[in-house]
Amino acid sequence: MNVKQTLIQEIDQTSEALLSEVLDFLLFIRAKHTDVVELVEDYDDSKEKILEDLRHSLEDAKAGRVHDISELWDGIDV
Secondary structure (H helix, E strand, C coil), rough: CCCCHHHHHHCCCHHHHHHHHHHHHHHHHHHHHHHHHHHHHHHHCCHHHHHHHHHHHHHHHHCCCCCHHHCCCCCCCC
């Protein structure tokens, strides 16, 4: 028996009250999975590009080309 068949069998033996919670959980998981997939697609830079950016950032930090943490929100209205 595959997973879908097992789920259907369990659903058939479950009360309506509990099924409502199961449905909510299933919808939550599907939405969460969709969000993760979209997030990964938004950041599809190659590993080499990411490593190069990190190297550049490290060089900036070592050379003192950084901003003080107190300036982080300067000019940003929240």
